[in-house]
Amino acid sequence: MDELQDHTPKAEGKAVVQSVSGLHARPSLALVKLAKRFQSKIEVSFDQAGPWTDAKSIVKLMRLKVPKDATLYVRAEGPDAHDAVRAVLGLIEGQASSDG
Amino acid sequence: MAKLSPAATVLKGISLVRGIAFGPIVRLDTQQLKGARAIESPSAEKAALERAIAQAIAELASLIERCEDEQARSILEFQVAFLEDETLTQPIFESIQRGQPAETAWQQGINREIADYQASEDPYFRDRADDLKDIRDRVLCKLFGCELPKPPLEGIVVCKQMLPAQFISHSWGEGGLVVQHASPTSHLTLLARARGVPVVAGIEVDAIGEAASAVLDGYEGLLILDPDPSTQAYYEEKRGHDRREAEQAKPLLLKPAVTRDGEPVRVMVNLSHQTELHWIDRRSIDGVGLVRTELLFGALGRVPSEEEQAKAYGEILCWSREKPVTIRLFDVGGDKSLGHASAESSTSFLGVRGVRLLLRHPTVLRTQLRALARVRHMGKLRVMVPMVTLPEEMRQCRKYWEEAISEVKVDGEDTEMPPLGMMVEVPLAALSIEAFDADFFSIGSNDLLQYLAAASRDEPELNHLLVPSPAALNVIARVVSAANSLNKPVSLCGDLGSEPSYVPLLLDCGLREFSVAPDAIGRVKQSIASYGRKK
Numbered sequence: 001m002d003e004l005q006d007h008t009p010k011a012e013g014k015a016v017v018q019s020v021s022g023l024h025a026r027p028s029l030a031l032v033k034l035a036k037r038f039q040s041k042i043e044v045s046f047d048q049a050g051p052w053t054d055a056k057s058i059v060k061l062m063r064l065k066v067p068k069d070a071t072l073y074v075r076a077e078g079p080d081a082h083d084a085v086r087a088v089l090g091l092i093e094g095q096a097s098s099d100g
Numbered sequence: 101m102a103k104l105s106p107a108a109t110v111l112k113g114i115s116l117v118r119g120i121a122f123g124p125i126v127r128l129d130t131q132q133l134k135g136a137r138a139i140e141s142p143s144a145e146k147a148a149l150e151r152a153i154a155q156a157i158a159e160l161a162s163l164i165e166r167c168e169d170e171q172a173r174s175i176l177e178f179q180v181a182f183l184e185d186e187t188l189t190q191p192i193f194e195s196i197q198r199g200q201p202a203e204t205a206w207q208q209g210i211n212r213e214i215a216d217y218q219a220s221e222d223p224y225f226r227d228r229a230d231d232l233k234d235i236r237d238r239v240l241c242k243l244f245g246c247e248l249p250k251p252p253l254e255g256i257v258v259c260k261q262m263l264p265a266q267f268i269s270h271s272w273g274e275g276g277l278v279v280q281h282a283s284p285t286s287h288l289t290l291l292a293r294a295r296g297v298p299v300v301a302g303i304e305v306d307a308i309g310e311a312a313s314a315v316l317d318g319y320e321g322l323l324i325l326d327p328d329p330s331t332q333a334y335y336e337e338k339r340g341h342d343r344r345e346a347e348q349a350k351p352l353l354l355k356p357a358v359t360r361d362g363e364p365v366r367v368m369v370n371l372s373h374q375t376e377l378h379w380i381d382r383r384s385i386d387g388v389g390l391v392r393t394e395l396l397f398g399a400l401g402r403v404p405s406e407e408e409q410a411k412a413y414g415e416i417l418c419w420s421r422e423k424p425v426t427i428r429l430f431d432v433g434g435d436k437s438l439g440h441a442s443a444e445s446s447t448s449f450l451g452v453r454g455v456r457l458l459l460r461h462p463t464v465l466r467t468q469l470r471a472l473a474r475v476r477h478m479g480k481l482r483v484m485v486p487m488v489t490l491p492e493e494m495r496q497c498r499k500y501w502e503e504a505i506s507e508v509k510v511d512g513e514d515t516e517m518p519p520l521g522m523m524v525e526v527p528l529a530a531l532s533i534e535a536f537d538a539d540f541f542s543i544g545s546n547d548l549l550q551y552l553a554a555a556s557r558d559e560p561e562l563n564h565l566l567v568p569s570p571a572a573l574n575v576i577a578r579v580v581s582a583a584n585s586l587n588k589p590v591s592l593c594g595d596l597g598s599e600p601s602y603v604p605l606l607l608d609c610g611l612r613e614f615s616v617a618p619d620a621i622g623r624v625k626q627s628i629a630s631y632g633r634k635k
Contacts, residue, residue: 024224025178025231025287032181058178059187063216065225068418 009040011085012075014048015092023066023092032058034091040078042088048073055088109311111303113278115321116289118619119298120339121276122315122332123255125308128262137244139201146193149202152242156235157183159242163269169295172268175287179235179265188213203243210236227283234263256316256323260305264288272297276316278323280305293379319619349622353384357625359607360632367625368426368615370593372396374412377419380618387423389615390484390542390593391416393468394430403464409471417479424480426542426593426615428523429468429497431486433457449547449556454487454523459496469504472518477510481518484542488522491535498537521589527551530575533582541583542615543576545594568602577609584610591615600627607631 017023023031035042035055043052044061052075053060066072072092076084139145160180167173182188192209196202210232217229241247254273260280264287267277276298282288283301292299298318308314311325315335324331357365368389369380373396396412397404404412417425433453458465472483485497501520524530525544533541545568546557552572555562568576576592583590591613596602598620604627606614616624 022222022224024222025228026174029174029178029181054187057185057187058181059185059213062225062228065220065222067222 008077009079009081010075010077011081012073013085013089014071014073015089017066017068017070017072018093022068022070023061023064023072025062027091028058028061028066031088031091032056032061034087035084038076038078038080038084038087040076040081040084042074042076042084044088045073045075046070109325111307111323111325113300113303113321113323115299115318116282116301117292117297117299117318119276119296119318120316120335120342121256121274121298121318122313122327122335123275124313125311126255126257127305127308128257128259137203142197142199145200145202145205146196148243149192149196149206149239152202152206152239153183153189155242156238159238160265163265167268169268169291172264172291175231175264175291176268179231182232183235183239203240206239206243207236223283227287230261230263230287234265237263238265256314258303258305258308262288264291267291276300276318278303278305278308278316290378345623349626352625352629353622354381355625356386357628359628360630363612365607365628366591366613367621367628368424368591368593368613369618369621370615371416371618374415376618377416380621382419382421382423384621385423387480388416388420388425389591389613391425391427392431393428394432403467406467406471406474409468410474413472413481414475414478417475417481420479422480424482426482426484426521426540427472428484428486429455429458430464431523433487449550449558455485455493455497456487456489458485459493462500465497465500466504469501470508473504473508474510476505476518482521482540483518484521484523484540485538486523486544487526487547488524488529488536488538489526490528491537494520494522494537523593524548524579525551525594527575530579533579534586538588540589541579541591543579543590543592543594543611545576545592545596548572548575548594549596568596568605573605573609576606576611580610589613598624600624603627604631 032055042055044055044064045052046064053064055061055074074085074088074092078084140148157180160176160183164173164176164180167176188209192205195205195209214229214232214236217225217232220226254275256276256278258278261282262277262279267288268291272295277292277300279288279299279301280303281301282299289299298316300316300318300321300323302321303323308323308325313326315324315327315331316322317324317335327335357367359365366386368387369385370390370392371377371388372392393409397408413427416427431454433451433456452460469483472481475481483501485494488494498520505517519539521540521542522529522536522538523544524533524541525547527548529536530543530548549566549568549572550557552575553565555565557566580590590611592606592611593615595617597606597614598616600623603614603624607628614624
């Protein structure tokens with residue numbers, strides 16, 4: 001770890017996936033689109049210890065095949081890390097009725 | 101009404117999207133995309149693939165622009181996002197640098213992803229493999245400078261497989277689709293349903309032979325080849341009738357059913373497949389009155405595992421939320437089978453079927469009850485036993501059910517013991533429901549009528565005996581009043597309840613809870629709304 005990173009804002013949190021069929025095509029795409037709006041590096045994982053997956057890549061996110069009711073950890077690193085984590089958690093939890 | 105001619109050649113498939121279509125048969129060429137192009141230096145190959153991907157993205161973008169259906173648009177956007185993702189393309193470009201031709205590197209790279217989706221246990225993810233095949237072929241076409249096959253405007257399109265973007269780029273008009281391979285949860289099915297294009301799957305393309313035109317019956321999953329004028333007329337009439345009816349029932353669909361006197365009637369839905377959850381409007385029903393579990397897994401050809409069952413039941417309970425869901429134990433035998441359990445059973449309606457068969461296969465029964473016990477906290481579950489004849493059968497089922505509940509722990513606080521009820525379809529049971537240890541009753545009118553009349557449902561010449569005669573209505577009225585005096589819920593889940601002309605007769609019997617076919621909800625509510633006792 002270099003020194004610079006120690007000053008970079010970091011944030012993390014977790015949320016339970018509400019989308020009916022997990023994070024399949026549409027919810028994953030929504031997540032990627034949202035993540036790309038932030039400068040921060042944003043990652044998700046099933047486990048607080050990792051491995052972490054880049055939330056800005058649809059290919060990587062879909063490889064996770066996140067099922068409904070899974071707990072997803074989210075962490076971000078960058079100038080807008082706190083906003084990024086808050087937004088991503090909101091999206092994961094708020095997709096109760098999205099499908100497709 | 102015109103008659104369906106018995107002479108026509110009829111192919112039977114699986115209905116994926118309901119509705120009727122007719123017209124010329126259009127065969128889509130689905131042979132593998134091939135092309136010849138000169139292989140160049142790695143850097144030229146990389147540039148060629150980059151160009152092809154950019155062209156594919158541009159093509160998808162213009163489709164997105166013209167696309168009015170929100171769901172279709174999101175599928176196309178998903179495909180664009182994949183093509184733009186370096187995680188996908190980077191390793192492919194690296195293979196090209198190592199000397200692979202562009203098309204080989206592209207196919208290998210994306211086929212790896214496709215294989216990964218196909219290996220998924222979750223059908224939603226498995227079906228996304230189609231989206232990747234779609235973009236694979238689109239890019240290959242650009243590389244080879246060819247076009248994806250496009251269906252023409254009218255008629256019934258027949259193909260082995262159709263990819264989502266292919267479906268979207270076509271304006272379907274009044275047409276329909278026959279595919280050899282398609283799954284009920286595929287994007288193709290969802291898109292076709294949203295657009296109202298009837299789809300039948302599971303018909304061998306080769307079986308269609310040289311037929312020039314056809315009628316597609318998306319209700320029954322039939323393809324009728326070269327129909328004669330009377331068949332054609334029958335379906336034209338049916339389509340017109342269905343459309344008028346759907347139009348009329350629309351205003352009532354989402355409202356609770358009440359008679360003209362203001363008396364509430366509960367209208368539930370019969371489910372035979374999870375895909376129905378995608379198009380039934382949850383607001384239009386008071387719950388699920390019957391889940392035909394033997395049909396839910398019909399495509400498996402074997403008895404599903406506890407996990408498979410729990411997943412399917414859980415999905416329905418989650419969808420239904422606070423509204424009750426009545427799941428019927430496997431009703432195998434008669435006209436339905438389920439892998440090996442049916443192989444040794446008689447196919448006779450009077451044979452070893454329903455609970456008779458389940459009690460002879462305790463492992464199958466236990467597995468199903470355990471799967472149900474596992475999801476009991478996910479909604480308002482009710483469990484129903486089919487073909488009960490004697491009180492002893494219910495006593496045994498109750499024992500197995502209590503066993504399953506005590507074995508399978510679920511999260512959260514103590515959930516109540518879900519009610520265990522029975523189908524009332526055997527006359528012996530219908531005449532003595534007081535004697536049964538059941539928490540609720542559901543009248544299976546199809547079987548009850550055939551048993552009362554001693555006339556098989558399979559015998560077309562005896563259909564006139566299977567109407568609700570005064571005697572049959574007497575039996576139904578007896579069941580309803582006995583259940584009422586026991587203070588136990590009673591409903592009717594047979595086809596009788598889905599037929600608007602019979603609804604008043606059943607209301608006369610005192611019945612106030614119906615469970616009907618998904619497409620009958622509107623017309624049944626309409627029939628209820630016009631029912632009122634003469635003063």
